[in-house]
Amino acid sequence: MSFATALRCRKCGQEYPLQPQSLCNFCLSPLEVTYDYQAMAKAVTRDKIAGGPRSMWRYRDLLPVESEAVDIGAGLTPLVKADNLGRELGLDQLYIKNDCLNPSYSFKDRAVAVAIAKAREFGLDTIACASTGNLAASAAAHAAKADMKAYVFVPADVEPGKLIGAAIYKPVLVSVNGNYDDVNRLCAEVARRYKWGFININLRPYYAEGSKTLGYEVVEQLGWRAPDCIVCPAASGLLFTRVGKALDEFSMLGLTDPVNTRLFVSQAAGSAPIANAFLAGSQHIHPVKPDTLVRSIAIGNPADGYYALRVARQSGGGAGTVTDEEAIAGVKLLAQTEGIFAEAAGGVVIGVLKKLAAAEVIKRDAVTVALITGAGPRTQEILSSVVQPITVQPNLQSLEEALGVVA
Amino acid sequence: MAKKQIMFTFPQDLITEPIIYNLSQRFKVVTNIRRADISENKGWVVLELEGDESEIERSIAWVTGKGVRVDPVVGDIVEG
Numbered sequence: 001m002s003f004a005t006a007l008r009c010r011k012c013g014q015e016y017p018l019q020p021q022s023l024c025n026f027c028l029s030p031l032e033v034t035y036d037y038q039a040m041a042k043a044v045t046r047d048k049i050a051g052g053p054r055s056m057w058r059y060r061d062l063l064p065v066e067s068e069a070v071d072i073g074a075g076l077t078p079l080v081k082a083d084n085l086g087r088e089l090g091l092d093q094l095y096i097k098n099d100c101l102n103p104s105y106s107f108k109d110r111a112v113a114v115a116i117a118k119a120r121e122f123g124l125d126t127i128a129c130a131s132t133g134n135l136a137a138s139a140a141a142h143a144a145k146a147d148m149k150a151y152v153f154v155p156a157d158v159e160p161g162k163l164i165g166a167a168i169y170k171p172v173l174v175s176v177n178g179n180y181d182d183v184n185r186l187c188a189e190v191a192r193r194y195k196w197g198f199i200n201i202n203l204r205p206y207y208a209e210g211s212k213t214l215g216y217e218v219v220e221q222l223g224w225r226a227p228d229c230i231v232c233p234a235a236s237g238l239l240f241t242r243v244g245k246a247l248d249e250f251s252m253l254g255l256t257d258p259v260n261t262r263l264f265v266s267q268a269a270g271s272a273p274i275a276n277a278f279l280a281g282s283q284h285i286h287p288v289k290p291d292t293l294v295r296s297i298a299i300g301n302p303a304d305g306y307y308a309l310r311v312a313r314q315s316g317g318g319a320g321t322v323t324d325e326e327a328i329a330g331v332k333l334l335a336q337t338e339g340i341f342a343e344a345a346g347g348v349v350i351g352v353l354k355k356l357a358a359a360e361v362i363k364r365d366a367v368t369v370a371l372i373t374g375a376g377p378r379t380q381e382i383l384s385s386v387v388q389p390i391t392v393q394p395n396l397q398s399l400e401e402a403l404g405v406v407a
Numbered sequence: 408m409a410k411k412q413i414m415f416t417f418p419q420d421l422i423t424e425p426i427i428y429n430l431s432q433r434f435k436v437v438t439n440i441r442r443a444d445i446s447e448n449k450g451w452v453v454l455e456l457e458g459d460e461s462e463i464e465r466s467i468a469w470v471t472g473k474g475v476r477v478d479p480v481v482g483d484i485v486e487g
Contacts, residue, residue, distance in 0.1 A: 023412070130484045132485070184484045200481075286416060286449060301482050304482070345487075
C-alpha cells in the first residue's frame, strides 16, 4: 500500500482522487500527488531504505505505486567524486550523478517506471508519448516489460537513426507529417479522445514522482546528507522541481537535517525560457521557439517552468545558459576528465557549472552535485569532429614516425 | 461541441487590444478565462474555448495571425 492520498492542484489546492488526470478542472494548473506524510514517517527509516532493492524501488514507500513495480532496473546509478573535473573548475567537492547508466540510458526510466505502473493500476492497456529520444526509448522499453501496447509520436523530419533506441522495443511508431507544434497539437487531441495512458499528459503527476528518486539517491549516496549545491538540466522543469521535492521530503521525514541546498537550473541558450525568466527577474515564463542542438532539453513552453523558477529562487539557487558550442565543450570536458560520455544536456550542465564556479556563485568548498541525466551515444552525430585518427601504414616504422616515438 | 484549453501569450504591442473580446465577436466560440497575468510589457491568459471544432481552429488561426502565441495548457508534449 502506498501513502499517496490524492492529486492536488498546485495553484488553487483543489483535490482530486488518484486517477489519470494532470490539470485542475477549475484553474487548469498542474496537479501533484500528495501523501500522508505522518504515516509515511512511521514506515520509512534509513535502514529500511538501505536494505531495500538495489534500484529506485528502494524508495517505494515514497512513491504513489500500489502494485508490483514494472522494473527494468532503473535507478541507484553511481554518484562519483569528480576530482579531475573539480580541479579544472576550481571545485574541491564535486560529484557527478551518472544517470546515463539507467537501462535505457537516461533518467527518464525513473519517471516512466512509475507512470507505467500507475497506467496498469488504472486498467489502461496502452501507453503513449511524443518524443524523439530518451522518453520514447524509456516508454517503449517499459511497455515491453509490462506487456502493454505503446504508441510513440514523432515529427516526420526526425532522422530514422534517432529512433532506433525506441524502435528496438517495437512500439507503434507514428511519424506525423508536421513540425513539433503540430505533433504537440495532435497529441493533446489524442490524449482527449483515447483511453490511453499518455506519459506526460494524463499520467504526468505520477511520471513526475518517479523523478524524485534521483534526488533521494544523491542524498543517500552522500551519506544521508543533502549537498550544498545541485546543478540540474531543465526542459519542462519537472525533474528540477522534483529534485527539490525529494530533498524537502527527506528532511520532513527526519531522514536528513533541514535542507539548505541551492538548486541551479541549466539550459541551452537556444531554448532557455526558465533560465531567461530567472535572469530577468521575471515572475512568469514566456514561451520560446527552441533553436538548439541540445534536443533532449529543447522545450519552449515548459509545463513546470513557473514552479521550477520558484524552486530556483526559494532555494537561493540560480540559473545559467550556455551556447551549443559551450555545451559540446562541456560534453568533451566531462568525457576527458571523468570518463563519462553524456548527451549534450550533460554538456549544458557542465558548461553552466563552469560559469557558476568561475563567478564564485558556487564556492570552491561547496559540496556540489552535477546531475548528468542522459548518455551520449544516442546523439553522437553532434560530436563527429572529435574523430581525428592518426593514419599509419601497417608497419612499426610508419607507426613510430606518426607518433613521434622511438622503441 | 468541443472544448480546448490553451494559453495565449501577448506581445507588448497587443496588450491594449481587446483580442479575446474580438475573438468571441468574430467567431462562434465561448471564451472562458481561468488564469491570467498582464503587465505593461507582456501578458498571458489561460482560457478554455468552447464551440465547434472547426470554429475553434479558425479562431486560433485568427488570433495567431494577429501575433499572439498560442500554446497547449499542458505545455509542450514532445520531449527529448
